[in-house]
Amino acid sequence: MSDLLRTPLYDEHRALGGKMVPFAGYEMPIQYPAGIIAEHRAVRGAAGLFDLSHMGEFFFRGPQAGSALDQLVSSDISGLSVGQARYGLLCNERGTIVDDVIVYRLYPDEYMVVVNASNIAKDRSHVQERLATDVEFEDRSLETALIAIQGPRASVILSSVTDLEVREASIEALPTFGVTSARVAGTRATVARTGYTGEDGFEVFVDAERAIGPWTRLLAAGASLGLSPIGLGARDTLRLEARLSLYGNEIDETTNPIEAGLGWTCRLDKDFVGRDAIRAFKEAKPLRRIAGLVVDGGVARHGHQVTSGGEHVGEVTSGTFGPTVQANIALAYVSAPLAVIGTQLGVRIRDRDVPAKVVRTPFYKRST
Amino acid sequence: MTSTIPDELRYSKEHEWVRLDGDTATIGITHFAQEQLGDVVFVELPEKGASVRQFSSFGVVESVKAASDVYAPLSGEVVERNVKVIESPELVNSAPYADGWLLKVRVADKGELNTLLSATDYRAHIGESGGSGGD
Numbered sequence: 001m002s003d004l005l006r007t008p009l010y011d012e013h014r015a016l017g018g019k020m021v022p023f024a025g026y027e028m029p030i031q032y033p034a035g036i037i038a039e040h041r042a043v044r045g046a047a048g049l050f051d052l053s054h055m056g057e058f059f060f061r062g063p064q065a066g067s068a069l070d071q072l073v074s075s076d077i078s079g080l081s082v083g084q085a086r087y088g089l090l091c092n093e094r095g096t097i098v099d100d101v102i103v104y105r106l107y108p109d110e111y112m113v114v115v116n117a118s119n120i121a122k123d124r125s126h127v128q129e130r131l132a133t134d135v136e137f138e139d140r141s142l143e144t145a146l147i148a149i150q151g152p153r154a155s156v157i158l159s160s161v162t163d164l165e166v167r168e169a170s171i172e173a174l175p176t177f178g179v180t181s182a183r184v185a186g187t188r189a190t191v192a193r194t195g196y197t198g199e200d201g202f203e204v205f206v207d208a209e210r211a212i213g214p215w216t217r218l219l220a221a222g223a224s225l226g227l228s229p230i231g232l233g234a235r236d237t238l239r240l241e242a243r244l245s246l247y248g249n250e251i252d253e254t255t256n257p258i259e260a261g262l263g264w265t266c267r268l269d270k271d272f273v274g275r276d277a278i279r280a281f282k283e284a285k286p287l288r289r290i291a292g293l294v295v296d297g298g299v300a301r302h303g304h305q306v307t308s309g310g311e312h313v314g315e316v317t318s319g320t321f322g323p324t325v326q327a328n329i330a331l332a333y334v335s336a337p338l339a340v341i342g343t344q345l346g347v348r349i350r351d352r353d354v355p356a357k358v359v360r361t362p363f364y365k366r367s368t
Numbered sequence: 369m370t371s372t373i374p375d376e377l378r379y380s381k382e383h384e385w386v387r388l389d390g391d392t393a394t395i396g397i398t399h400f401a402q403e404q405l406g407d408v409v410f411v412e413l414p415e416k417g418a419s420v421r422q423f424s425s426f427g428v429v430e431s432v433k434a435a436s437d438v439y440a441p442l443s444g445e446v447v448e449r450n451v452k453v454i455e456s457p458e459l460v461n462s463a464p465y466a467d468g469w470l471l472k473v474r475v476a477d478k479g480e481l482n483t484l485l486s487a488t489d490y491r492a493h494i495g496e497s498g499g500s501g502g503d
Contacts, residue, residue, distance in 0.1 A: 035461075036432045037407040233406070233433055299410050299430045321409035321432055328410070350412075350428065350435075 007053035024117035039234035046226030047151030056120035095277025145211035150201030185217035198242025241364035292361035300330035379490035
């Protein structure tokens with residue numbers, strides 16, 4: 001694995017017994033000795049700590065940065081206040097999905113866009129080819145570490161090691177999708193109340209060379225509260241229960257936002273790359289749609305066929321056992337008329353059509 | 369460290385174990401195999417009366433991450449499948465040599481046992497060191 005990159009927390013993962021696997025060009029922990037199910041439950045019941053330093057961070061600066069991003073991203077970026085973040089899509093002119101991103105407005109003239117690790121190089125060219133020349137662009141993916149702390153006890157643990165620049169402010173008061181500057185374990189950080197688990201939680205951006213301090217301090221501060229390190233395996237089961245899309249599974253450059261169930265991220269009343277094509281997809285009504293399935297008698301996996309009366313009607317994009325919902329769950333593209341809650345379908349697992357039912361998503365929603 | 373490879377069992381290179389009791393072989397997957405798989409969430413096993421052939425796939429063990437075939441270490445007829453492990457697949461992780469067994473098979477040819485690995489051979493096969501034998 002010599003050609004793979006390592007995050008600044010690589011040695012920490014090894015010391016914690018993390019099982020390292022190649023992912024998006026990095027050696028990343030897929031699980032720790034507790035195992036995927038125990039890690040999943042830790043996040044739902046207490047809190048989990050994730051190293052997401054492989055993800056990409058792009059910075060856009062200048063008076064025109066906001067309007068330039070509004071042109072590149074499907075959601076309403078010009079309406080973001082300083083200290084707010086928003087989920088959105090990068091699309092191409094054909095209206096299919098280049099990546100899904102979160103845009104953070106850090107200062108009046110500075111935005112950070114977090115992109116998927118596997119898409120960093122592609123997104124960089126996509127953005128640079130379409131970016132107005134008066135906007136300063138910087139890819140700080142390699143220089144930036146990202147530590148996420150997620151779960152019902154995340155805010156208590158994070159606030160115990162965090163100082164905000166405004167003395168009277170507290171991290172617990174940061175709204176969902178809010179972002180602020182802070183010191184975490186004495187280290188300058190950008191802290192956002194965002195995540196990918198279906199739980200309350202935070203993402204902490206720090207300089208890569210200073211990542212070890214916040215990671216170890218957070219682990220120590222959370223030890224008595226059930227904070228566990230979480231690998232990519234549980235990250236996937238958590239996001240799937242919460243019905244959050246994974247680039248490369250539910251969405252890619254062959255899928256459009258309407259069929260992917262991401263029409264809500266597209267402000268079709270503003271101009272952005274791909275808008276006209278997406279509008280046409282919406283008017284034409286999609287032929288297929290993402291549906292949530294509960295599979296009875298086997299685990300559906302990416303690429304399995306979905307059937308109806310033995311006929312091929314779709315493909316599974318993601319599937320797993322959901323440790324919190326205690327069922328085999330899947331997302332699949334299925335022929336639009338069949339993507340209706342209650343429809344009985346099959347998933348072809350090892351040459352057998354295993355019964356599957358279309359259910360309401362998300363599979364898991366936290367009680368607030 | 370205590371060895372996770374009981375001395376009294378025989379092993380296949382594909383990480384199944386066998387305990388022979390008269391004509392009946394109890395079959396499961398090893399501690400090493402369950403550790404490699406991770407949390408087991410689904411087990412598919414043949415019904416009573418089915419026949420299994422040595423080194424052929426007889427079922428599937430699925431973890432959160434992936435599905436893996438399991439291979440019969442011996443040929444024979446299934447006399448019992450472990451219903452408890454179908455209901456509670458995590459038994460494969462917590463007790464691979466006890467409550468996590470998979471099949472009981474009436475063995476057709478005990479001679480096949482000679483083609484399997486001893487505990488010492490299996491230990492060498494997976495590269496485990498530090499067992500009680502000290503090899």
